[in-house]
Amino acid sequence: MNSLRVARAALRVRPTSIRAPIQRRGYAEAVSDKIKLSLSLPHQSIYKSQDVVQVNLASENGEMGILAQHVPSIEQLKPGLIEVIEETGSKQFFLSGGFAVIQPNSVLSINAIEAYPLEDFSADAIRAQIAETQKVANGGGSEQDIAEARIELEVLETLQHHVK
Amino acid sequence: MTFAWKQAGLTYNRYLAIAARAVRRSLKDDKRLIAERRGESDLKFAKWSNGKQGEIKNLADANAAASVAKANAPAT
Numbered sequence: 001m002n003s004l005r006v007a008r009a010a011l012r013v014r015p016t017s018i019r020a021p022i023q024r025r026g027y028a029e030a031v032s033d034k035i036k037l038s039l040s041l042p043h044q045s046i047y048k049s050q051d052v053v054q055v056n057l058a059s060e061n062g063e064m065g066i067l068a069q070h071v072p073s074i075e076q077l078k079p080g081l082i083e084v085i086e087e088t089g090s091k092q093f094f095l096s097g098g099f100a101v102i103q104p105n106s107v108l109s110i111n112a113i114e115a116y117p118l119e120d121f122s123a124d125a126i127r128a129q130i131a132e133t134q135k136v137a138n139g140g141g142s143e144q145d146i147a148e149a150r151i152e153l154e155v156l157e158t159l160q161h162h163v164k
Numbered sequence: 165m166t167f168a169w170k171q172a173g174l175t176y177n178r179y180l181a182i183a184a185r186a187v188r189r190s191l192k193d194d195k196r197l198i199a200e201r202r203g204e205s206d207l208k209f210a211k212w213s214n215g216k217q218g219e220i221k222n223l224a225d226a227n228a229a230a231s232v233a234k235a236n237a238p239a240t
Contacts, residue, residue: 043202079183079186079187094187096180096183096184096186096187097179097180097183097184098180113180113181113183113184113187114184114187114188114199116187116191116195120191120192120195121190121191121192122190122191122192122193122196125189125190125191125192125196126190129186129189129190133186142232142236143172143173143236144172144173144174144231144232144236146172147168147169147172147173147174148174148182150168150172151168151169151174151179151182151183151186152182152183152185152186155182155183155186155187156186156190159186159187159190163190
């Protein structure tokens with residue numbers, strides 16, 4: 001009878017004694033100052049949970065820089081530039097718009113339809129398209145066509161601003 | 165905050181697709197050809213009623229027609 005009571009007491013004690021060492025934080029598992037970035041497109045993932053130092057992005061709420069331990073939030077991205085600062089240097093991509101989800105524990109997921117490094121863009125193609133869409137936007141097409149042309153124009157002008 | 169595309173009666177999906185199309189068209193020729201081929205979608209659908217298949221339509225065309233109709237409808 002007595003041994004049974006001891007066993008029950010041991011059962012009660014065990015869970016906390018197991019959990020305790022995990023809760024304690026040693027030097028080795030100190031907070032990382034890196035963000036785990038995933039940049040995913042429907043057809044490709046450019047970053048796959050890779051450690052980076054900082055990410056600058058253009059959200060609908062304005063330009064923002066994201067470091068480790070950022071407050072969790074969801075940002076709608078404008079068609080615009082994102083800059084990924086790695087330890088070895090920085091990379092710039094032009095995103096066609098999407099969402100950035102800043103998760104707790106320095107996890108950042110960015111979803112977009114298209115993302116390309118700036119050097120992949122052709123200044124001539126952008127200029128030609130701007131001329132074309134301006135014609136449509138100021139022309140007498142349907143409301144739908146004009147609205148679409150305005151969206152394209154906004155994207156292209158941002159793009160032209162970055163591609164020299 | 166009201167977005168211009170929303171006022172024009174476009175959906176967010178449509179807005180993103182237009183922005184992505186503009187980005188794809190701005191690429192250098194070699195990358196652009198690959199990207200534009202990938203951007204094409206080819207899906208057909210048909211509505212079945214009373215056990216009979218209706219007309220087979222292209223999804224992209226039907227979507228475009230629907231969004232034109234929505235844009236021309238009076239805003240609510």
